[in-house]
Amino acid sequence: MPKDHSKSGTYTAPPITGHLPLATQLRHIICGPETGFLMEAHNALSARIAENAGFKALWASSLTISASMGLRDANELTWTQSLDLISGMIDAVGIPILMDADSGYGDFNIFSRFVRKAGERGVAGVCIEDKLFPKINSFAKTEQHLASVNDFCAKIRAAKDNQIHPDFMLVARTEALVVGADLEETLVRAEAYYEAGADAILVHSKSNTAHEILAFADKWSNKAPIVVVPTTYADTPTDTLTNAGVSTLIWANHSLRAAIRSMEDITARIFKQQSLNGIDADVTSIEDVFSLTDMSELIAATKRYQGHS
C-alpha cells in the first residue's frame, strides 16, 4: 500500500527507529512514503494493547477519552485533565501519540500554553479542528460552528512558535465538510492552515462514502500530507484512499467500542447468574493483567534494589 510520493512534497524520510524522538517518529509516519495507521487509545492500557498489536503510532481521541470518563465529547474535560490522562499513555508505550486537541481549548494563548505543556509531557503532535470552543463531537446531531480563518490561523502560528521539539506535528483539521460547507471553502481553509504552518491537513467527513474525501484529495495542492478518519465510510478500501493521495488513516474509536461491547456482555451475564461461573474462559487472566503492566519488572526491581522481595 505505497503512499504516492508526489503527494507528500519534497520530504525525504529517514528510516524509522525506536531511538528517534517521539515527535520525529510521528513526523516520519505522517509525512513519510509509507501509509500511516494510527490506532485509537483512550487510556494507557489500550495504548499498550495497540503497541503490542504492532501499531507504530496512536490517536488519543477526545471522543473515547471523554466517554471512558463518562463525559460528552464537548470539552467537559479540561485540557489539564486530558493531558494528565495522556501523560499516562505516553509512559506506557514507546510509540508516538497524536493528541486530539479539539478546537484548541480557547484562544491562541491558551493553545500555546497547552502546546508547551504537551511537549513537556512527551506528546508527539496535536490535532486541532476549526470549530469554536467548546466544540461538540462532529457526529452529534446538532449545529456545528466553524471558527474564523483568522482566529484559527492565529492558533496554528502561535502553536508552531511554541513547540518544544522541532519535529512536533501540528495537524490542522477542517470541519468544513461536516458543517455543510462546500469543497471550495474546504480547500481555501486547508490552504490557509498550511500557509499558517500546519504540518498536515486532516479533512473530516461524516458521509457514508468517501466521495467528499476523494474530491478534496483530487484538488489538494499536495503541499502537506492528508490525514483522514474513515469512521462513517469504513467500507471504503484503504487502497482507494491512499491511491487518491491520503497519507495517514486514523482508526479513531474502535478499541473503546470493542471494550464497551464486551463489558456490557460480561457484566450482564454476571449480574444475571449472580456468580462467576464460566466467566474466566471469556476474559483475560489476572496474569495477563500483570503482564500488561510489567508486574514482573517490579518484583525483579524489588530484589535488585531492596536485596529481597
Add this chain to the structure above:
Amino acid sequence: MPKDHSKSGTYTAPPITGHLPLATQLRHIICGPETGFLMEAHNALSARIAENAGFKALWASSLTISASMGLRDANELTWTQSLDLISGMIDAVGIPILMDADSGYGDFNIFSRFVRKAGERGVAGVCIEDKLFPKINSFAKTEQHLASVNDFCAKIRAAKDNQIHPDFMLVARTEALVVGADLEETLVRAEAYYEAGADAILVHSKSNTAHEILAFADKWSNKAPIVVVPTTYADTPTDTLTNAGVSTLIWANHSLRAAIRSMEDITARIFKQQSLNGIDADVTSIEDVFSLTDMSELIAATKRYQGHS
C-alpha cells in the same frame, strides 16, 4: 439467595431507594438481609455499564484502575489521582461506590484526610487492607507484609472519627490468609478491627477453593458482615458462601478483563487487515457511545438554555 439474618447482627435495614444518600444505600447493601453484589468498575464508563446491567453498588478496584492507567497495583497512583478518577465514576451513576483504598496511603493522618476528601467527593465507603504502604497486589508473586494491629486500628479509629456521613462504610480487609498466617491470627485481627470501628470485615484468600473463607465464617463472631472476593475460587457456588454467612460478594476485576480480551482481538484484527472491514459488526455503535454519555441531554439542554442548538 437469602442472607442469614443472624449473621448480620441486630441491624434492621429499611427499604433501599434511589433517594437515600449513597453511604446509606451502601450500608443497606452490605449490612442488610439480602446478599450484596458489587461489580468492579475502573472508570466512569464501566461504572455506568454495571449500573445499566442492574447492579446496585460498585467496587472501584485498585488493580483495575491502576491497570487501566498502565500501572502496577502497588500505589503507583497517588490517592489524589485515584480520587479524581473515582469522582468521575460517582458523577456517572446513581449507585454507591465502595472504593478500594489499599493499605490507607500512609499513616492514620493521611488516611483521615483521605476519608474526609473521599466523603466530600461522594464516595460511599472505603475498604482498607492490613498491609504496609506501599501495598502490592495480593496475587503478585512476591512477599507481602502485614501492618501491626496497632497501626491498622489507628487508621480505622481515625477514619471513623473523620467520616462526613454517619453511614459511611469502613470495610476492614485482612490479608492474613494471603500472607500465610493461620485462621487464629485472622480471627484475632478481624475482631480487633471490628472493635476499632470497622463496619464490615473483608477476608481475602488466594486459594483456589473457598475452604479458608468457610473456615473463617464458621468461627466469626458475626458482629460485622463478611465481605469476600471470589476471584481465585470463582467456581464456588454463591449459595455455599452465603449459607456460610457471607454478606456481600465482590466481582473484583472482570469488567476490565473482558475489555482487555476484546480490545486485544479487535486491535489485532484492524492492524492485520489495515482497514475497518467488518469491524463495525463486532463493536458497539457510535450512537451507543453517545447514549452511554447522555449526548441527547446536552443537545436538549442547548436548545433549552441557548434557545437554539
Add this chain to the structure above:
Amino acid sequence: MPKDHSKSGTYTAPPITGHLPLATQLRHIICGPETGFLMEAHNALSARIAENAGFKALWASSLTISASMGLRDANELTWTQSLDLISGMIDAVGIPILMDADSGYGDFNIFSRFVRKAGERGVAGVCIEDKLFPKINSFAKTEQHLASVNDFCAKIRAAKDNQIHPDFMLVARTEALVVGADLEETLVRAEAYYEAGADAILVHSKSNTAHEILAFADKWSNKAPIVVVPTTYADTPTDTLTNAGVSTLIWANHSLRAAIRSMEDITARIFKQQSLNGIDADVTSIEDVFSLTDMSELIAATKRYQGHS
C-alpha cells in the same frame, strides 16, 4: 455602617452562625442588612489569615490565584486547576468563599458542570462576568469583549438549575462600564441577569472615582444586592458606597499585593547580605507557621490514635 434595607428587597436574614451551611452564610452576608466585606485570598494560608483577622467571607480572586501561580489572569489555569486550589482554601477555613469564576469557562454546559463540582467541593457561591472566554483581567490595557446577553443568561439559568445547595450564590458581574458601554446598557444587562436568576449584581468599574458605581446604584431597581470592587476608587469612603445602596464590598487583591511587597524586600536583603543576619526579626516565626497549619493537632492526634508520638 448599616446597609439600606430598602436596597436588599424583601429578604429577611436570620442571624449568622458558624453552624449554618457555607452557602447560607454567604447568602446572609451578601443579602442581609449588614454591609458585607469579602477579603481576597489566593491560597489556603491567606484564607486562614483573613479568617483569623475576623473576616466572615472570602473572595477567591482569579487575578491573585493566577498571579501566585505565575500566570496571567486570562484563564491560563483551567477550571479544574482553580477548583483544586480553592478546595484547599475551603478545607482551611470555616467561612464561606465566593469564587471568581471569570466568564464561566466556556458555554452554559461547561459552566453547569463547574457549578455542580464547585458545590460538591464546598464553594458557597460563584461570580461570573459577562465577557467572552477566555477573559482577560479588566485592568489589562487591551480590548475587552462582552458576551451577548443571551449567551450570558443561558449560563446563569443553567447554573441556577444545577446548584447543589439552595442557598448557593450566583453573583452576576457586568463589565459593561469597563468596556466603555454606558449606564443604560449596564442597567439593561443587570436587569436581564437578575431576571435570569442572578442572586446579586456585581458592577465593575475601573474609574479612579466611584461616580460610575454611584450612578448605577441610583438607577438600580433594588431587586438584587449590589456588590462592588473598589480597587481603583479605593479612596472612596465606605459609607459613600453603602449609603448609595451597595450591599457588599470586595477587597479584591490586597493580601497578595502585601505578600509581594514583603517577599521582594526580604528576598533582596538575603541575596545581598548572603546570610540570614537580622532576618528573623522581620518575618514570622516557624512556630507561627506551625500554628497556622495546626501542627499541634497532628501531634495530639498521633498520641491519641497511635498511642505514642
Add this chain to the structure above:
Amino acid sequence: MPKDHSKSGTYTAPPITGHLPLATQLRHIICGPETGFLMEAHNALSARIAENAGFKALWASSLTISASMGLRDANELTWTQSLDLISGMIDAVGIPILMDADSGYGDFNIFSRFVRKAGERGVAGVCIEDKLFPKINSFAKTEQHLASVNDFCAKIRAAKDNQIHPDFMLVARTEALVVGADLEETLVRAEAYYEAGADAILVHSKSNTAHEILAFADKWSNKAPIVVVPTTYADTPTDTLTNAGVSTLIWANHSLRAAIRSMEDITARIFKQQSLNGIDADVTSIEDVFSLTDMSELIAATKRYQGHS
C-alpha cells in the same frame, strides 16, 4: 566567599550560563567552586521574585508549599500534587529548582516513578531525607524515626538509575542529628548514601548553633559536597560554614515567612478600618502584579497573532 576547592573533589565546573540544561546549572551551583545559595520558593510568584532578586537556584520547600496550601509538613500533599505545583514554578523562571522530596513518598519504586516524572517536568534535582513515610517536619515537637540504611540506599540507587538527565542532582539528607543520633552514625549514614550514588549530602541540624554542622564537616570525607539549612543557627556567619567546607546554603522558608507577616498586618488593618484607606502605599501595585506575570507579553502576542488586541 570562596568555596574550598579541596572539599569538592575533582569536579571542575565550566562557567554557568543560562543556556545550560537546568540540571547542569544546579550541578554547577552545588558542586562548583563558588558557594551556592538556594532561596526558598513556595509558588511560581515567589520563585520569580527570587530570580528577580538575583538568585541562581531555588529550594522548593515542603514546609512552605504545604503551609501555603494550609497543610502540615507531613506528606498531606501527595507527590503528584506537589509536582503539579512545582511545575508551575519551573514554568515561571529560568533557574534550576532543587525539590524537597521529603522521605521519598514510599518505597524505591514510588520514588523511581517520581524521579522520572520530576525530570520530565523540568525539576533539576531532588533532596530526599532518611526518615520514614510519612515524614513530619524536623522542627515539630514529636518523635522522628529514621529509615534503615538499606531501605534508604535502595531509593538512592533506584533514583539514580531512573534519572532522565545525566546531571540530575540527588541530594541525600540525613536527619540523624535531628533525631538525636551521634556524629558517628551521621558520618556512617552520609558515607553509605554517597556510596549508593548521592551527588551531595545535606546534613540537617536543629541546634541553635552550628557546632553539629562544623563537627560533621571536620570529619567528612569530602567525596561529595555538603549542603546545609541554617534556619535555627541563622546567626552563624556564612564564612564560618563555607570555611569549614560547606558547599551550599539553603535559605529554606523565609520568603513565606515574610509573606505571612505582611498579609497578617494588611489584612488586620483592612478588617479594622473597613476600607482601603492608605493601603495602596504599603502594598505593591496592580501594575507590578502584571509585570511579575508578563501581562505585556500577552497583549503583544495578541496583536501579533490575532492582528488586533
